[in-house]
Amino acid sequence: MRRRVGALLRDRRAVEVSISGRNHLNKVSLSLVFVLWGLIFLFSLWFIRGDGCQEGSVLLPDGASNSNESTLESNKDSDVLYEPSKGETDCTSHLNDSCSIDATSHDVLYEPSKGETDCTSRLNDSCSIDATSQASDNEMLSSEESSSHVLAATGLPEAESSSTGVKSESKPLKVDISSDTVLLGLEEFKSRVFTSRTKDETGQAGNTIHRVEPGGAEYNYASASKGAKVLAFNKEAKGASNILGKDKDKYLRNPCSAEEKFVVIELSEETLVVTIEIANFEHHSSNLKEFELHGSLVYPTDVWFKLGNFTAPNAKHAHRFVLKDPKWVRYLKLNLLTHYGSEFYCTLSTVEVYGMDAVEMMLEDLISAQHKPSISDEATIDKRVTPSQPGPNDVGQQHRRESQSLANEESDDDDVVLELSKSNIPDPVEESHHQQPGRMPGDTVLKILTQKVRSLDRSLSVLERYLEDSTSKYGNIFKEFDKDIGNNGLLIEKTREDIRNILKVQDSTDKDLHDLISWKSTVSLQLDGLQRHNAILRSEIERVQKNQTFLENKGIVVFVVCIIFSWFAILRLFLHIVVRVLCKLDLEIPWTTGLDKVFSSFAPHLLDPAALDLKGHSFSSPIEGSQTTVPENKEHKGKDATPGISRVERYSKLEKIEEKLGRARAAIREAGRVRNLTSVHDDPDYVPRGPIYRNPNAFHRSYLEMERLLKIYIYKEGEPPMFHEGPCKSIYSTEGRFIHEMEKGNSYTTNDPDQALLYFLPFSVVNLVQYLYEPNSHDVNAIGVAVQDYIDVISNKHSFWNRSLGADHFMLSCHDWGPRTTSYVPYLFNNSIRVLCNANVSEGFHPSKDASFPEIHLRTGEIDGLLGGLSPSRRPILAFFAGRLHGHIRYLLLQKWKEKDDDVVVYDELPSGVSYESMLKKSRFCLCPSGYEVASPRVVEAIYAECVPVLISESYVPPFSDVLNWNSFGVQIEVKDIGNIKEILRGISQSQYLRMQRRVKQVQRHFVINGTPKRYDAFHMILHSIWLRRLNVHIQD
Structure with a gap:
């Protein structure tokens, strides 16, 4: 085999050298060839529609021929088809079929002479190959059309033969060319070519035979003597390599109870597997019933393609199975699925594989092409019958025959066989076919390939001459085309220049418009600033005027009071002198006592x-x-x-405290009359301003009064961890952090209960639930009893609870059972200040008495990495939510929006690799629906990520809502409008969103938890909410 391949490569190099040695002046560039073919097709259409295309028919007599190229030049514009002589029929018909593409460019088919028969057949081969490569390499529509259309007038005669086999006389051929003949379309022609090719391949696959050995026996590719071997098998199998041998007493043995039984076989060479034969000759074992066959070209591999499922009969002899779809494989995998009987072992004696290898397949194709019915020269002339008046049906049949002929020419094997039939050399395929049933010798295949190369070489020379004539013919036309292209290029360049000028003018206009818009925005901002400063200045002037009037009135009142008290003092002094004088004279004055009472009530000092x-x-x-x-x-x-x-x-101590609170109330009430957006009080740390506050001036004054007066006493009763401690690293971290800061001590706590304005009950509902509640019992009585006992201890040991019935006491809880826990003590539920995360009005929360504070989930106990987010322009997501099903509101949200919209992104569980914090920071709005309790930590998480919070809840009082205006930096949506979330958020303009986002960043300081509390942070805002509730209570001793 190697010697044959080496000989073939040497002959191929010799042919390449001979071709490269040709005259280089005859070479034409490939691109020029393609352009020429397109132009030939276009101008042929123009000639057909011109004066040169006349309807009519010409009769050619028998034996008429033209033997030189001048005849071709003289007839190139005529509508004549050549009728070949008897000796030239085969080659000429081959020319008509193969070069139908060239015929579309002319209305004349070339008529070769007898001496040019061999050359003409070579030209046919070359034309077919060149047309195919031209269409595939350039993908030009014109060349495809030129290669797919054939002349409608090329009518091949129908053949009729007598039963005696005597040659029939050829009749004159009359060709009628009509200018309105409908040519075959490109798609229709391709479909017919593919149909014929599929039929040929199907016929060949159905007739595939097995390779046989020189002795006539079928060649077994799975035989160990041919080089096949077993590569793998299941671990329970024994004697797997025996199935490749011929010894019937040896076999592959598997326990029938093994779950996976298989064997992988490497064939002797790459094979087109057609048939597989298996056999089991062991009598005391179970026969194979169902098995599965897989194949592969490489091994090892993870992908096996399936060859088929088979069921073997229950018999002790060989069984053959033919594959419905033979495939090329090198490795076979046999999966043994089921078996007959109930024996302990399942055995398999032999596995044989039959088919064909690559060389056998090529020889079979050559032999099948050799035995195809062909028309010889003399038989063609005898059987051809030319109708005198061909109709439209004849023309259509002629089109189909030409298309079929061109499709058949795509196979190189047909050309080889026809070429060999015309040469004088003996037919090596026929000889080898009769020589032996085995494989054809390599020298014969080499001869066939050499003959084919020579045929292609001769055809190439004819094609080069034809291209030279075409080049000289259309040279002038190309010059005109170049001139038109140059003129069009000038027009295009002028158009481009005009477009560039227009673009420059447009850029200048856009720049001016942008400058005007920026100037307008700058002026608007300046006017807004002036308006704000004017309003502030006007309020300051009004305040100064009020103060001035107040001072003037106060001075007058003080002066009048001083005069009145002076007269009273003088009068009293005079009366005392008189009394002393009269006392010395022992005179009794009964009205002195009444006067003393008057003086003591007005001026005791x-x-x-x-x-x-x-x-x-x-x-x-x-x-x-x-x-x-x-x-x-x-x-x-x-x-x-x-x-x-x-x-x-x-005055008692309580009355003193109430007097101070009264003055604080008056100061706050006075500050509330100023409706400025900025506080008028000075503060080194922060001055509240902007629409995020309901009244910045009143809030600032109240905060300053709180810092000056608020004192809280913490009861010492109770033992940790249920008292005086709380969680600091969980969803309830706000509760634990507040208790921790109060127990640590600060400027608001006092150890003297008589000086305190408020009294803190330091029990943690979270820890009470953790240590007293039995899981899944749904019984919270133990928690309520513990709180009730604690209040009893406080009331028995201290008088402050009984004095106010708990009105100046407060508790704090972030657990959703906090409101329910306080219900066990009626005074605690109805009178005390309850600071709750679960601020649900429907569950007894009173906004005027109880305070709402935020639920903050601190997983690590710190807020590092949680603050901040992307700029508004870098937030592509409109709205975002991620959370599991928790309450009916989330159920409605997930049902409507879960993974259904690209703008409103809703998940019940985040996909793998997606960060919750990063999604918050990339969203414009963050959805905060309530769960089983109305509060949600997502509100603070959204504010930390500078995302506008969207509250979806029922009966919820947001944190610090007595001070903060939530509508200025958040959105509140009712539950019934969950389906309209996208429309509601889309309705918020860009400028309004930017203002809300800036306010979220401003209000962020009131929700931050610091290790050491800072002014205006979450700890101080909770204290301020409690301080405001204390101002609403007036306690009497």
Whole structure:
């Protein structure tokens, strides 16, 4: 085999050298060839529609021929078809079929002479190959059309033969060319070619025979003697290589109970597998019933293509199975699926594979092409019958015959066989076919290939001469085309220049418009700033005017009061002098006691007990809250005794506290009258401003009063961890952090309960649930009883709870059972200040008494990496939510939007590799639906990521809503509008969204939890909410 391949390569190099040695002047560039073919087709159509295309028919007599090229030039514009002589029939018909593409460019078919028969057949081969390569390489529509259309007037005669086999006389051929003949379309021609090719391949596949050995026996590619071997098998199998041998006493043995039984066989060479034969000759074993066959060209491999499923009969002899779709494989995998009987072992004696290899397949194709029915020269002339008047049906049949002929010419094997039939050399295929049933010798195949190369070489020379004539013929036409192309290029360049000028003008206009818009925005911002400053200045002037008027009125009042008190002092001094004088004279004045009462009620600080010598009287001391009593003189007990001056009631500590709170209320109420967007109070850290506050000035004044007056006493009763401790790294971290900061001590806590404005009950509902609740019991009575006992201890040990019935006490809980826990103590539920995350009005939350604070999920206990997000222009997602099913609101949200929209992105579980924080920071709006409880940590997570929060809840009071205006930096959507989320959010303009996003960044400071609390952070905002509730309560002793 190697010697034959080496000889073939040497002959091929010799042919290439001979071709390369030809005259280089005859070479034409490939691109020029393609352009020429296109132009030939176009101009042929123009000639057909011109004067040169006349309807008519010409009769050619028998034996008429033209033997030189001048005849071709003289008849190139005529409508004549050549009728070949008897000796030239085969070659000429071959020319008509193969070069029908060239015929479309002319209305004349070339008429070769007898001496040019061999050359003409070579030209036919070359034309067919050149047309095919031309269409595939350039993919030009003109060349495809030129290669797919054939002349409608090329009518081949129908053949009729007599039963005696005597040659029939050829009749004159009359050709009628019609200018309106409908030619075959490109798609129709291709479909017919593919149909004929498919039929040929199907016929060949159906007639495929097995390779046989020189002795006539079928060649077994799975025989160990041919080089086949077993590569793999299941671990329970024994004797797997025996199936490749001929010894019937040896076999492959498998326990029938093995789950996976298989064997992988490497064939002796790459084979087109047609038939497989298996056999089991062992009598005391189970026969194979069902098996599966797979194949592959490489091994090892993970992909086996299936060859078929087969069922073998239950018999002890060989069984053959023919593959419906033979395929080329080198490795076979036999999966043994089921078996007959109930024996312990399942055996397999032999496996044989029959088919063909590549060389056998090529020789079979050559032999089948050799035995195809062909028309010889003399038989063609005898059998051809030319109708005198061909009709449209004859023309259509002629088109089909030409298309079929061109499709058959695509096979190189037919050309080889026809060429060999015309040569004088003996037919090697026929000889080898009769020589032996085995393989054809390699020298014969080499001769066939050499003959084919020579045929292609001769055909190429004819094609080169034809291209030279075409080049000279259309040279002038190309010059005109070049001239037109040049003119068109000038027009195109001028058009491009005009377009560039227009683009420059457009750019200049856009720049001017952009400058105008930027100037307009700048002026608008300046005017807005001036308007704001004007409003602030006007409010300041009004405040100064009010203060000035107040000071003027105050000065007048003070002056009048001073005059009145001066007169009272003078009058009282005068009366005292008179009384002392009269006392020395022992005169009795009964109306003195009434006067003393009046003076003591108006001006008790003017009484000087050291200067008076009153006996039996009590008086008020200048030191507020103290009382001094002078003992009564018994000598004047009679009528000389004077009734005592009435006592002034002293202030208790609670009354002092209430007095301070009263002044704070008045100051806050006065600050609330200023409706500015910015506080008028100075603050080194932060001055509230903007529409995120309901009243920035009132909030700032209230916050400053809280820092000045608020004192909280924490009860010491209770043991950790259910008291004085809480979680700091969970969804309830806000509760634990607040208890921790209060227990740590700060400027708001005091150890003197008499100085406290508020009293903190430091129990943690989260820890009570953790240590007292039995999981899945749904019984919370133990938690309620623990809180009730704690309040009983506080009320019995301290008087402050009973004094106010819990009105100045507060508790804090972020657990959703917090409201339910307080219901076990009615005073705690109805009177105390409850600071809750689950601020649900439908569950008894009172906004005027109870405070709402945010639920913050701190997984690590810190907020590092949670703050900040992308700019608004880099947020491609309109709205985002991710969370599991938790309550009916989330059920409606997931049902409507889960993975159904690219703008509203909703997940119940994030896909793998997607970060929750990154999705928040890439979203414009963040959906915050309520779960089983109304509060959700997603509100604060959205604010941390600078994403506008969208609250979807029922009966929920947002945190710090008594101070913050949530509509200025968030969106609230009712549950019934869940289906309209996209339309509602799309309705928010870009400018409005940018304002809301800036306000989210501003309000972020009020939700931040710091390791050490800072002013205006979440810890201080919770204290401020409690402070406001305390201002609403007035407690009497």
